[in-house]
Amino acid sequence: MSYKSIFMALLALAWSTAFAQDSLISNITSREATSLNGRWQYIVDPYETGFYDYRFKERREDDPEAYWNRAEQANRTERKEHGYSGKYELEVPGDWNHQQPQFVYYEGSIWYKRSFDFIKHKEGSRYFLYFGAVNYRADVYLNGKKLGMHKGGFTPFNFEIPASLLKEKDNFLVVKVDNRRYADEVPTLNTDWWNYGGITRDVKIVELPQSFIRDFVLQLKKTSSSEAEGYVKFNGTPSPVTIEIPALKLKQQVPVSNGEVKFSFKLPKAELWSPEHPKLYDVVITSSSDKVTDKIGFRTVEARGKHVLLNGKPIFMRGICIHGEIPQDVRRAYSDEDARQLLGQARELGCNMVRLAHYPHDERMVRLADSLGILVWSEIPVYWTINFGSAEVLEKAKAQLTEMITRDHNRASVIIWSVGNETPVSPVRTNFMHNLITRAKELDGTRMVSAALEVNYNSGKDLNMVDDPLGEFVDLVAFNEYLGWYGGLPDKCRTTNWGTIYDKPFFISETGAEAKAGFHGDSLTRFSEEYQEWFFKEQLDMLSRMPENFCGITPWLLADFRSPKRNNPFYQEGWNRKGMYDDKGNKKKAFYILKAWYDSKRP
Structure with missing residues (x-):
């Protein structure tokens, strides 16, 4: 291995370690959760003033001018140069671009703040702050303490909240959202869609037991229409699980083996999921301390030879x-x-x-x-x-x-x-x-x-x-x-x-092909509905x-969708018209x- 390869590998390891996230909790929809959706106050911060001091050094956690800390004046002599107010609010979930005219093209940082009370349902529970998606970088703070950072504008993430940090009254949650594009991000600088910024999907506090089912898979084996397999992953100590599919009168107990919970069993009576028959089954997975539920369809899919096979039969995808x-x-x-x-x-x-x-x-x-x-x-x-x-x-x-x-x-x-x-x-x-x-x-x-x-x-x-x-x-x-x-x-x-x-x-x-709705001409006229119609007639004949x-x-x-790359002033005006x-x-x-x-x- 070359020195350059070693350096790049170490760099990747350092990045992944520095920005490691809590393991993602799947099937969040079946969990006891408190929604934090709604109106959030905000501060626009294009110069990153709330994150860096005037020497452009990251602010100390207890810095009173850090935007993740409370901004109320202790008395009239105290200097405060930031603040959150009901005068400036954005809806969560939602992008900021469509909510305020000045944000249509905005790329930069906006600080979101939500105050909330919280009732703990069970003593000894663990609590996780879950985001469906934030575009693109999210720095998350609760009551002045940083929970973590996540990059990626379209995937979920969660951070565990220390039990001592979560209060019954007046919690102060702040999320710094930065949607700027960079050459070394995914996606990179150049895309053909609108760079919507903000907390664009649900925000929840999820309450879980000390040892809980973090993730599970239950699917048919790739080439079998009657044999299921999968696994259960725990956050905490693994324990035996029971898998139930009530409609099939199935109740399967699975022990822990070598610290893992893996299983395989027959599903001889299951109706297979397909576009014509999208059958879903209620599934219940129970451990000694936790229970999760889901609705799951059973089907097989594979590319074999010249065909895609769904449940063993060729399918044409329209x-x-x-x-x-x-x-x-x-x-x-x-x-x-x-x-x-x-x-x-x-x-x-x-x-x-x-x-x-x-x-x-x-x-x-x-x-x-x-x-x-x-x-x-x-x-x-x-x-x-x-x-x-x-x-x-x-x-x-x-x-x-x-x-x-x-x-x-x-x-x-x-x-x-x-x-x-x-x-x-x-x-x-x-x-x-x-x-x-x-x-x-x-x-x-x-x-x-x-x-x-x-x-x-x-x-x-x-x-x-x-x-x-x-x-x-x-x-x-x-x-x-x-x-x-x-x-x-x-x-x-x-x-x-x-x-x-x-x-x-x-x-x-x-x-x-692009067509501006309502613009008509002969079939040779670009951007007309007739041109797009001709395009598809010829394409489909070719197939x-x-x-x-x-x-x-x-x-x-x-x-049609918004794209800043589409700038014909008559037919596109910032829209891809295909x-x-x-x-x-x-x-x-x-x-x-x-x-x-x-x-x-x-x-």
């Missing part, structure tokens, strides 16, 4: 890409109502699958997909040109991958973990991405792992090949193509063929010539073309 945004409100999606809108629109289009791009969406989305029978591609924001040569960046990507999989590994709807999108081919990049694929398979061997790959558009006359070296390691060979929008006109599809050097299922993870291993498509995308729906929820002409094709593909 999909759509979705951004975690509610366009009519120009904001991040976070609520049950938001999930119902987005997935409801996908169902109306005729989809049996969604690609949740380009980051993990709110947990409500995958839980609702479970109950609706919608297959899910879930992705981390390794996007375009991050620093693939950095061991530190790799550790950050692995952390987000781990948090995504830990949160959702019991969701039947999730069939693909994606490790990135449109990453440029190079040996360094391929090694980086291969590391992520390996990590995903270590965490979960029951699902497919993929990424949106690069296309070789110069393979030969009228032939485009997907020969990205990363294709060797993925289960599903997925690629993005925009023939007729970024390359030529849609009629070029008439003579174009596609192929891959890999004997694996073949999938189009993006394709699309009839796809090779035998073609297994589905997720066009780009469900609804949606089937516009920013007001109206269907464009292309919607009906795609829906009719999907209807023809139903089993």
